Amino acid sequence: MALPELTGRPAARGSAPAGPVTLGVPRWILAIAAVGALFIVLPIVGMTGRVDWAHFGSLVTSPSAVTALLLSLRTAAASTVLCLLLGVPMALALARSRFPGQRLVRAVVLLPLVLPPVVGGIALLSTFGRRGLLGQTFELLGVQIAFSTTAVILAQTFVALPFLVLSVEATLRAFGARYEAVAATLGATPSVVFWRVTLPLVLPGLVSGAVLAFARALGEFGATLTFAGSLEGVTRTLPLEIYLQRETDPDAAVALALVLVAVAVVVMVTAHRPRGLS
Amino acid sequence: MIRRHRLSAALVLVLATGLTAGCAGQAGTAAAPVSSGSAGSSGSSPETLTVFAAASLVGTFTALADQFEAANPGVTVTLNFAGSADLVTQITEGAPADVFAAADTKNMARLSDAGLVAGTPTVFATNTLEIAVPPNNPAGITSFADLARTGVAVVVCAPQVPCGAAAATIEAATGVTLTPVSEENAVTDVLGKVSSREADAGLVYVTDVAAAGTSVLGIPFPEADRAVNSYPMGVVAGSPHAGLGASFARFVTGPAGRVVLEAAGFGTP
Numbered sequence: 154m155a156l157p158e159l160t161g162r163p164a165a166r167g168s169a170p171a172g173p174v175t176l177g178v179p180r181w182i183l184a185i186a187a188v189g190a191l192f193i194v195l196p197i198v199g200m201t202g203r204v205d206w207a208h209f210g211s212l213v214t215s216p217s218a219v220t221a222l223l224l225s226l227r228t229a230a231a232s233t234v235l236c237l238l239l240g241v242p243m244a245l246a247l248a249r250s251r252f253p254g255q256r257l258v259r260a261v262v263l264l265p266l267v268l269p270p271v272v273g274g275i276a277l278l279s280t281f282g283r284r285g286l287l288g289q290t291f292e293l294l295g296v297q298i299a300f301s302t303t304a305v306i307l308a309q310t311f312v313a314l315p316f317l318v319l320s321v322e323a324t325l326r327a328f329g330a331r332y333e334a335v336a337a338t339l340g341a342t343p344s345v346v347f348w349r350v351t352l353p354l355v356l357p358g359l360v361s362g363a364v365l366a367f368a369r370a371l372g373e374f375g376a377t378l379t380f381a382g383s384l385e386g387v388t389r390t391l392p393l394e395i396y397l398q399r400e401t402d403p404d405a406a407v408a409l410a411l412v413l414v415a416v417a418v419v420v421m422v423t424a425h426r427p428r429g430l431s
Numbered sequence: 432m433i434r435r436h437r438l439s440a441a442l443v444l445v446l447a448t449g450l451t452a453g454c455a456g457q458a459g460t461a462a463a464p465v466s467s468g469s470a471g472s473s474g475s476s477p478e479t480l481t482v483f484a485a486a487s488l489v490g491t492f493t494a495l496a497d498q499f500e501a502a503n504p505g506v507t508v509t510l511n512f513a514g515s516a517d518l519v520t521q522i523t524e525g526a527p528a529d530v531f532a533a534a535d536t537k538n539m540a541r542l543s544d545a546g547l548v549a550g551t552p553t554v555f556a557t558n559t560l561e562i563a564v565p566p567n568n569p570a571g572i573t574s575f576a577d578l579a580r581t582g583v584a585v586v587v588c589a590p591q592v593p594c595g596a597a598a599a600t601i602e603a604a605t606g607v608t609l610t611p612v613s614e615e616n617a618v619t620d621v622l623g624k625v626s627s628r629e630a631d632a633g634l635v636y637v638t639d640v641a642a643a644g645t646s647v648l649g650i651p652f653p654e655a656d657r658a659v660n661s662y663p664m665g666v667v668a669g670s671p672h673a674g675l676g677a678s679f680a681r682f683v684t685g686p687a688g689r690v691v692l693e694a695a696g697f698g699t700p
Contacts, residue, residue, distance in 0.1 A: 284628045299629050300584065300612040382586065382613025382624065389614075397616055401591040402515040 197414060204411055205404040212408040220386050221394035222412065226303060228390060229370035232309035236317045236366040241308075241359065244321035245351070249330060266315045273311050274379025281307060282380075304381035305388050309370035316369055317362040324358025345349050360429070364424040445449035474508050479507045480675050481527055483518045485534035485662070487558070489617065490642055491695045492532065498691075504676065514617060515593065522547055522667060529670040530679055532662065534558070535593040540662040543592055549673060552665035553686045557698035559659055560597050561637045563651040565624045573653040579607050584628040586621050589614040594621070597658035599635045604657040622647065636660070641696040661700060 205212070212218070226362050246252075247259055265273055271371075280286045281298045291298055298304050336342075336350045374392040381388040383397065399406040484492045490511050496508035511528070515538035522528050523545050531548070532555070532624070533539040539552050564572050570583045578585045587609060588595030595614060602608055612630065615621045621633040626646040640649030664683060666676040682688060689699065 243570055277627065278627060282627065282629050378616070378620065379623075383589065384611070384613050393616075397589050397591055399520075400514070400589075400616070403520065 179292075199333035200407060200410060200414075203407045205408065206406065209408050212402075213412050214406045215405070217385055217389075217394060218391075218405070218409055218412075221389055221391045221409075222416075224302070224305075224389065225371055225391040225413075228305045228309055229373075231306045232313055232361055232370040233367045235306065235310045236314050236395075237363055239361070240317035240320055240366070241352075242313055243314075243318045244325060244355075245347075245424070247293065247318070248322045248325035249333075249351075262318055263315045265312045270312055270373065270375030270415060271379050274308060274376035277311060277376060277380040279305075286387075300382045300384065302381075302387055305373075305377055305390060308376035308380045309373045312373055312376055313369040313404050314367040317359075319363060320358045320362025321355050324355045328354055329348055360424060364420060368420055371417060371420075372415070437699055440494040454551040477505045477507065478563055478672060478675055480511055480529050480672050480679055481509045481511065482530045482532065482679065483511045483513075483522060483526070483528040483586040483667075485515045485518070485645060486512050486635060487534050487638060488532060488662075489510065491697070494691050495683055495688060498687055499679055502682070503678075508679070516541075517569055518661070519545075525573045528667045529601075529672045530664065531667055532664040532683075534662055535596075536658065536661050537593070537596075538664060542665075542667075547668045548665040548671070549665065549668045552663035554661045554663050554700040555680075555688065556662040556692050557659050557663065557700050558636045558638055558696075559655040559698065560594070560601065560634050561640050561655065562652060563622060563633045563635045563640050563643070563647040564631065564650060565625060565652050566648050567646060568648055568650075569628070572632050572650060575601065575605060575654050576607050578609055584612045584629070584631045586613045586615060587611045587633070588618055588621055589616060592616060592618075592636065593660060594618045594636065597660055600658040602656050605654050635694075636698040659698070666669045 197341070206374045206412070245260070247255065252258075260308060268276075278285060280288070281291070281304070283292065283297075283299050288298065296303075332354060333346050334349050336346045342347070372392060374396065377388065377390060378393060378396075383389045383393045389397070391409060395406050395409045395413065398409060433456055460564060466516050467491060482492065482496065492510055492512075496510055500506055507686050511518070511521075511526075513537060515533040518528075518531060518533070519538050519541050522531060531539070531542060533542075536554075539548070542548050543552070562569070562572060562575070562578065570577070570580075572578065572583070577583065587598045590596055590599045594617075598609070613624065615624070618635050618639055621630075622635050623631040624630040625635075626643060635661055637649070637651070637655075664680050668679065670676055683692075693699070
């Protein structure tokens with residue numbers, strides 16, 4: 154079912170002007186915005202100034218650095234998939250259904266955003282750890298989560314999931330339920346409505362949410378360190394490698410930090426298109 | 432349109448909160464200045480001494496700073512604890528430290544090489560490794576060689592940090608090769624993995640076991656003598672309180688310091 158009108162802006166209502174109107178932003182607001190942008194950009198520039206460019210190549214291609222980068226990319230990709238599988242149904246439940254305690258549930262779901270990651274790590278440890286709530290059950294099934302790559306993926310999913318849920322839920326609410334209602338009155342079952350109306354409708358929010366989740370997973374540090382530990386090739390992701398290198402080789406730490414920044418920027422620029430921009 | 436803007440604004444706000452929280456989490460091991468006592472309790476001129484000390488000295492140096500203040504009216508000692516490597520970075524970046532106490536000679540050498548140590552540092556304590564196990568010792572560890580048994584989840588420090596370097600020295604000296612499940616950044620992380628019973632055993636300092644109380648059980652092993660860690664202390668070059676810094680160093684290496692350090696498990700150099 155093609156819904157071409159949905160890819161553009163929602164139809165103007167009432168007496169709203171038909172054509173796009175360029176709204177002027179007051180200069181003083183632009184000035185403050187520039188200060189804000191500098192606040193973010195300057196530290197990155199400052200760090201770039203510390204890079205030992207003569208040895209940059211050898212620093213970022215050391216076996217431990219490459220291992221850490223590949224582990225980071227693999228685990229962040231896996232947790233993004235997990236976020237999509239779990240997050241889209243969560244966003245739908247929050248945006249499209251009514252149930253008792255919904256506001257409380259939303260607050261709890263968003264908790265990882267405000268929890269210090271190290272607290273998230275402790276929470277995961279007391280749930281999936283060897284002595285945790287579910288850890289012993291997993292151990293009986295022969296699954297050892299502690300100190301494994303699985304633990305890294307769980308930690309990343311825990312902190313990244315709210316980004317996806319928020320993004321998809323916001324998109325769902327912005328579009329409203331009218332297209333889904335029309336499809337339903339035309340006889341489509343809820344599942345058909347989901348696959349052929351809702352999912353195409355939220356695709357932009359889904360993509361930007363997935364990108365944010367991936368970026369957050371890529372930068373995950375505190376929960377991973379607390380819950381998964383740090384072992385080369387198994388649990389030592391790039392942020393953990395940077396943290397460790399800082400102890401003995403600050404040049405390597407800065408070089409790797411720049412790689413992480415570059416990966417994050419590439420991901421955000423290529424895939425993250427906020428709605429409203431074309 | 433208005434609704435859309437409001438939603439994206441809300442999203443930005445939430446993202447910002449998340450990032451702030453992220454920073455807070457990563458600051459877990461960062462330095463937190465601790466001020467002890469108050470200045471100017473008597474007529475003598477108030478003076479503040481800023482001491483940067485290794486994280487493993489939190490208990491002992493807090494007690495020693497209190498005693499030093501009591502013995503020197505008008506003096507306030509401000510303490511800043513972090514990993515030795517972090518402290519060196521902070522001082523070389525211009526943090527206002529008067530005295531630096533490191534957990535190993537390597538980090539003190541880094542500060543000396545940067546021309547930031549006045550005079551020669553004094554070694555004021557030693558520390559050795561000990562095996563830490565959960566109180567019920569689930570893997571039945573009794574010796575260093577037991578750590579290499581298959582199925583024993585051992586956590587050590589990474590070789591890049593002092594406690595990991597010491598573990599590697601002992602491995603090389605004994606020919607016992609460990610296959611740890613995790614190589615942590617700090618000795619406190621190793622201790623955490625053991626006290627939460629995630630790991631069956633960990634290699635930490637004698638003083639860490641002493642400070643951990645009943646949450647872990649310490650198992651001394653004779654091979655620990657192969658890697659004795661020295662704690663040097665020096666006055667930071669250019670400190671405006673060099674005289675006071677030197678007298679604090681003498682206080683730590685003197686009888687009062689010995690009592691406090693030995694009670695915490697530190698050895699005499």
